[in-house]
Amino acid sequence: MLYAQVNGINLHYEIEGQGQPLLLIMGLGAPAAAWDPIFVQTLTKTHQVIIYDNRGTGLSDKPDMPYSIAMFASDAVGLLDALNIPRAHVFGVSMGGMIAQELAIHYPQRVASLILGCTTPGGKHAVPAPPESLKALEGRAGLTPEEAIREGWKLSFSEEFIHTHKAELEAHIPRLLAQLTPRFAYERHFQATMTLRVFKQLKEIQAPTLVATGRDDMLIPAVNSEILAREIPGAELAIFESAGHGFVTSAREPFLKVLKEFLARQSV
16 A cells, blocks of 8 residues: 655555556545446556545545645645645546635646546535535434445435446445545634635646536536536636546546546646
8 A cells, every 4th residue: 555644644555557647635524435446447548647635535644623625635736745746737526626616726736637526626616516416425424334335325316317227326335445544634624725715826737628527416516517618717627427436437528538538638
């Protein structure tokens, strides 16, 4: 197992593939194991892919202290430093997309290109999740970990996708159960999402940017991606029909096509 000493903690990471570095940043309360393995393996054929556990998740340290999006961004830069990677393509999903925005604004020299997935600018300029989605999130607190994972599918995928891809989703459960996020760390992550205040600085982003999401996202409505694409100079927007918050999996092939075409035009 690979660890880097970053900001006084141990961050667990994995690195695979050849080519220009591509840093993947996972979302709220989720370990790197939550990445779609087929998606990651496909990218390793063209890029050096780095995935890691944000503080509080997976095999990384879990200090019980206030977290912030700025802190997570500093951790990401610290990991790149530890790996002697001066610049990388950066792809963040959900809260990971918030971290990626912070990176692009405050560490522009480190970001060769920026990909923002199913994320939000945060604050008063964002469109919040529908009340029923938030209620469903809160309702998972009393479930067993396995039950919570299955309930989480309903917030990320359509009923049809769950039905037709049940075996694939089920096969992913053991990986997630092996690296459960403690409740206190999940709450620290959630509190950190409230610290994002970058809307007025989005126009400062210099990196070529791709914004992507699913049209039917029930957690971070797709209009947030439209806002990001409008505010970030020259940003490209890709919205995938019949896909939701888990579009990286449910729209894997069309998204990979768009993503690979975008990355092929960028250079570290």
